[in-house]
Amino acid sequence: MSEEELKQFNSLSLAEEATMGKSNEVNNEPNVKEQTSVKPSNQLEGGLLGWYAACSSRDIKEGKLHNFSMYNEPLVLYRDKDSNVRCIKDLCPHRGASFIGGELKEGELVCPYHGARFSSKGECTNLDRLTCSHIVESNYDNYAKKIHLSQYPCVEKDGYIYIYYTGKAKTDLSDFDISSPLENTLIETYGYKTKEYEYEEVTVDFKADWVRIVENHLDILHIFWVHGGTIPDKDVSRNVITSFNQAITRESRQIQSKYNHKDKSKGEFITVKFLPPGRVIIYKGDEETSRYVQVLDHIPLAENRARVIVRHYRRFMKNKIFTNIFLFRNLQHRVFYKVFSEDYIILKTQSFNQQMGYVEKDNVKLLGEDKMVQYYWDWLQNALIKDKPWELHPTNAHTNTVHKDMPMLYPPENPRLAIKNKRDLAINLAIRLLIPIGMILLII
Ligand code: FES
Ligand SMILES: [Fe+2]
Structure with missing residues (x-):
């Protein structure tokens, strides 16, 4: 995305900010006192250049x-x-x-x-x-x-x-x-005790603007509508009222938004953290004791190409034998792949709309729940102006695309791994069914 496009989008965002309130600790009720405020200062220290989780260790084989x-x-x-x-x-x-x-x-x-x-x-x-x-x-x-x-x-x-x-x-x-120290990017720095967790992870590739993808992972609204039928949580469905009280904080190392149910007896729904330049953490409860922690790392491969590593740390289903018996890993991967395919066409076409300049003032309106996205854009605008990362290795219409297309290794752009996972799941399920049937037949 060019700086010009970003400025256009941001001028829209800033106009909307006045109606959303902008203090460090806010609900999504409009904050009357602060309606006349101008753009808040960028309080995050990190920019777009710095430490990125570029891949999972398991992908780098001797x-x-x-x-x-x-x-x-x-x-x-x-x-x-x-x-x-x-x-x-x-x-x-x-x-x-x-x-x-x-x-x-x-x-x-x-x-x-x-x-x-x-x-x-x-x-x-x-x-x-x-x-x-x-x-x-x-x-x-x-x-x-x-x-x-x-x-x-x-x-x-x-x-x-x-x-x-x-x-x-x-x-x-x-x-x-x-x-910028690596510590600012590490999960443990923020209190998560990830050594006490097990995790599953997948890597996914998108032909889409990486900013759109980060934004998608900061966007709670779409989860209910797009992924309601896939995420195994009865509270996540198209039928659930998707409005929350938000408490947003911006600090030197993170932007964080806690989403609480409006029905106070239900408490917290989820908390989302953004750590620049490319890490998003989603969890519920305290950092130290959360039952699960989802970590999403976004890698800007090229213009309109991005990679995401998603890792789901969990305190449940830690027993390896159990997880094997229940095919937990394959099932978890199936959810990941499905969730990302559900987002994919939206991200691709939304990137196109952005690139064509359609996403401009008056064409789109940010809502209260988009406040996290708003704060992300505030940071991004400053970071793009400061670091100009896309100007370091510019390409143009005549640049051949050999490097651009080659890393598209993972689903949804390349569904090979998702298909293999599905096949493994089907074969393993069949084996688990056939063994007891076989034993019964033997006994008879
Ligand atoms: S050895 Fe690498 S280009 Fe000649
Ligand atoms: Fe999504």
């Missing part, structure tokens, strides 16, 4: 390259010889080939074009393979040192691969000035 991109910039993740994860720019410094189709030999990356091989630090370890050694020897400083990979800082923690994305990969990792 000896395999994991291609993806961020803000149009093609990147590769892999495990080096010590199993540490590396995030490198997908550009061979010899003649500019991509590492797609390259290989890993003893944890060293090998280019598919002329076989340049790179150590974990990024140095070329077989320069003699690429050039006449007398040239290298006489011009080492000018020539050989330039054959060096560019990388981003990368940390593996709690089953996630975090990368510190700045848009400017460097040959020496110690040259990065890491201004």
Whole structure:
């Protein structure tokens, strides 16, 4: 999304803000005192550049390259010889080939074009393979040192691969000035005791504007209407009145909205947190004791391409034997895949409407329950102006789409995994039914 489009959307949002109230602790009743207020200051510290959970640890297998991109910039993740994860720019410094189709030999990356091989630090370890050694020897400083990979800082923690994305990969990792600490992104920092939970997760890919997807996950209203028939909760259905009292807070590290039922005896429905740049946490109750915690990480692959990692931590169904017997994992994945497919056509067409400039003042109206989205947009506007992430690796209509389309690995864009999950579920259910039938037949 361009800055101009964003400004247009925001001018609409700001006009609406006056009718929604804007103090740090609010209900969705209009706040008469504050109706004349101007745009609130951006209180979140983090911008769009910084730590992203770029993929799940389980996706980075020894000896395999994991291609993806961020803000149009093609990147590769892999495990080096010590199993540490590396995030490198997908550009061979010899003649500019991509590492797609390259290989890993003893944890060293090998280019598919002329076989340049790179150590974990990024140095070329077989320069003699690429050039006449007398040239290298006489011009080492000018020539050989330039054959060096560019990388981003990368940390593996709690089953996630975090990368510190700045848009400017460097040959020496110690040259990065890491201004936003990784702690601000970690779930534990906010009091969740995730080590006490089990979790299931899936990764999903969308051909849609990543902002629309984050917004979708901050939007409580649509859950009832779009996912009412899929989410296994009797209180989530099209027939439930979808209006809540909201308590919204904006702090330096998070925006949080607690949704309480209007019927006070029912208490809290859900709490949603946004941690910049791309993490959304959904839970109920206290952070420390919540029965479940859902963590959604949003990765801006390219314009109109985004990836989401959704992880559902739970305190229930922790017993591995039980979860196996009840096929809990497959069932959970089926819910995830279905929920994301339900959103997909909306997100794609909504992205189109945004790109075409249809989502402008007077065409759309934010409601009280959209306040979380409003606050997100406040942050986003400032962050886009400050960081300009889409200007770091701009593409145009003539750019070929090889990198854009390649990472679309997961459902709903690529339904292969969802189909496999469904098939596994059907086969396992059949086996569970056939075993007792077989035993009865044997006894007879
Ligand atoms: S382009 Fe990579 S080795 Fe030549
Ligand atoms: Fe949704």
